[in-house]
Amino acid sequence: KAGVTQTPRYLIKTRGQQxxxxxxxISGHRSVSWYQQTPGQGLQFLFEYFSxxxxxxxxxxxxxxxxxxxxxxxEMNVSTLELGDSALYLCASSLQGANTEAFFGQGTRLxxx
Amino acid sequence: xxxxxxxxxxxxxxxxxxxLLRCNYSSSVPPYLFWYVQYPNxxxxxxxxxxxxxxxxxxxxxxxxxxxxxETSFHLTKPSAHMSDAAEYFCAVSVKRDDKIIFGKGTRLHxxx
Numbered sequence: 001k002a003g004v005t006q007t008p009r010y011l012i013k014t015r016g017q018q019x020x021x022x023x024x025x026i027s028g029h030r031s032v033s034w035y036q037q038t039p040g041q042g043l044q045f046l047f048e049y050f051s052x053x054x055x056x057x058x059x060x061x062x063x064x065x066x067x068x069x070x071x072x073x074x075e076m077n078v079s080t081l082e083l084g085d086s087a088l089y090l091c092a093s094s095l096q097g098a099n100t101e102a103f104f105g106q107g108t109r110l111x112x113x
Numbered sequence: 114x115x116x117x118x119x120x121x122x123x124x125x126x127x128x129x130x131x132x133l134l135r136c137n138y139s140s141s142v143p144p145y146l147f148w149y150v151q152y153p154n155x156x157x158x159x160x161x162x163x164x165x166x167x168x169x170x171x172x173x174x175x176x177x178x179x180x181x182x183x184e185t186s187f188h189l190t191k192p193s194a195h196m197s198d199a200a201e202y203f204c205a206v207s208v209k210r211d212d213k214i215i216f217g218k219g220t221r222l223h224x225x226x
Contacts, residue, residue, distance in 0.1 A: 033214070
């Protein structure tokens with residue numbers, strides 16, 4: 001079966017711009033989580049959506065937002081980009097949540113200049 | 114709130130030697146525990162997970178981990194390292210099935226010929 005697909009794979013944006021990242025989960029998976037990965041910080045949890053509702057939220061500023069559509073595809077938006085937002089953004093999908101295996105996409109590498 | 118600490122951001126072992134990656138967790142309730150592996154330029158892949166039941170968990174590629182409640186640990190081991198094991202390894206924790214999964218900062222495993 002098809003894996004988790006994240007688009008685009010690479011992005012370069014300028015400070016102050018906004019960006020939207022997309023994640024298509026594995027068919028049938030209802031949970032989609034987003035993580036920010038930076039060197040030395042590991043994976044930091046952004047938020048999780050389950051059946052179009054935000055179920056869990058991390059400690060990121062309101063510039064980071066997301067949504068999930070009825071087909072479980074999810075988007076993440078970052079407004080007013082800062083240099084520190086440069087990172088690999090990973091999406092993970094699972095059937096239900098933490099008690100079921102999470103499958104990760106290859107990520108979107110965002111560079112803010 | 115739950116958290117994970119991985120001891121050692123870099124670990125080097127000789128090919129054929131024992132691999133031991135350390136993970137300690139903090140949780141006020143029985144946790145779900147996970148180990149993930151990330152190869153260069155790829156997303157994360159689940160190695161093994163502990164939810165309930167047997168405390169010794171066997172995973173893919175010859176890895177296993179033991180849940181020790183008294184020590185709040187979930188260390189990852191492999192009897193004999195292989196060059197292909199070189200990657201970054203992440204320990205993660207969650208406290209219930211609809212909760213977020215929190216990751217440690219990762220341990221990069223280097224295999225010496």
